[in-house]
Amino acid sequence: MNRLNGKLAIVTGIGSGIGKGCALRFLAEGAQVLGCDLNAQAAQASVEEARSAGHVLHSLHPCDLTNPADVDALVAAALRELGGIDILVNAAAWGAFEFIEQMDYQRQWKATLAGEIDVVFLACKAVWPHMKARGGGAIVNFASANAYEALAGSGALAHCAGKGAVLAMTRQLAMEGGPHGIRANTISPALVVTGATQPRLDHEPGFRETVLSKMMIQRLGTPDDIAWCATYLASDEAGWVTAADFKLDGGATAW
Template sequence: MTEHTQDKPRLYGKVAVVTGIGAGIGKGCALMFARHGATVIGCDIDAAAAQATAAEAQENGSSIEVVAPCDLTREKDVYALMDGVGERHGAIHILLNAAAMAVFKPIEEMTLDDWQFTLRGELDLVFLACKAAWPHMKKEGASIINLASANAYLTLEGSPALAHCAGKGGVLAMTRQLAAEGAPHGIRANSISPGMIVTAATSPVLDQPGFIDNVLAHNMVKRLGQPEDIGWAATFLASDESTFVTAADLSVDGGATAL
């Protein structure tokens, strides 16, 4: 792992793989990592959205290498992504698993297919990415950053998130185990649990009458989160500023889980 110095960017010399860069938190983290000097390789199943994120990075004076379309439910696609990065760049120093898929329905309406789709989208994607990247992360040490959720700790009235809560609770447990297995190899694993973040994925629920007021009533900080808020937290966990931090979950939720 490279050392952080005042005359170099915080992520200078680090190779970062970010999944789900086409929108939302994945996009925000990819842009932030690039801004702080990492070599960023981003993937998304939506090639046009991923390229738009890369174009935004270029406009801001940085760059993102795009691998898209990339279907992270397909083991062959995931290995092709990680092995390709390893061959081109020598190692993977940062893996941020932002890509996810979920169905939000109450139990009476949720089918078994909905349930399994969500668990695949929130657990399998993390497992496959970590497994495929593992040999490339072992080379020089690495930081895995997984996206859990405030929903792993609490429920929110008006949000039918049964499968999502189960999936993100699983992410917390997986991250602790990854930290234990990675420690002998210099691999740290941490998670971030966002509160309500304004993204294209959350806009349908945010548009429900009274929903934002309900969210803010549970927040100490009286605003909704932005992808950049998660990007700042992820940059800390990705950097050498956090080399003594592993198996931790960082709540970035405006204080919601403390009330």
């Protein structure tokens, strides 16, 4: 416990899934956390859950991370509520899952790239000068197993492109941040059971079996699996870790 004691963190996408898992874990490890989500009701539910565990989870909701004005408001809220920014966890994302022949350019392709790439760029750009002023910080971004390989039968063209871009972009951020003490790393999960993935698991015949067939550890991921790794990357334990990618995938990409 207290691995993040005294740290000041922004965590996006706290309404569910990985973002929620990271926010709650960070609080348990002693960080002060400001979260956000586009879904105001889900974000408020996470705030209440944190309160029931004896923690204060600050939140700005609704917050559209594709809107620069909303991102600026998020950073301003962090400075106001927390007093600074040591950690940024870019967990929020949105993507359309479709094959190329069915994919609509504006509504699915461009929206996915905005929901997976722009949200990372805008948040990193907004926190950057504040991390520099504090003498450093830790950025945790999320790529994906899909940045490395395609999953047979899964229409994920835009998602593969978006997460591959996050992987490459984070290496560049690490290079630019090095002189300022800013570390940037990625986590690349395979399928994690969240509110976004559960419908596919429940209703798409054979999908769960196809995903599990790639894994050496025969279970799907959980938000807590990811939150433990994010805790390490955000902590001083990872002080010499930057431009790294952590594959949390049950061994799926090692075949």
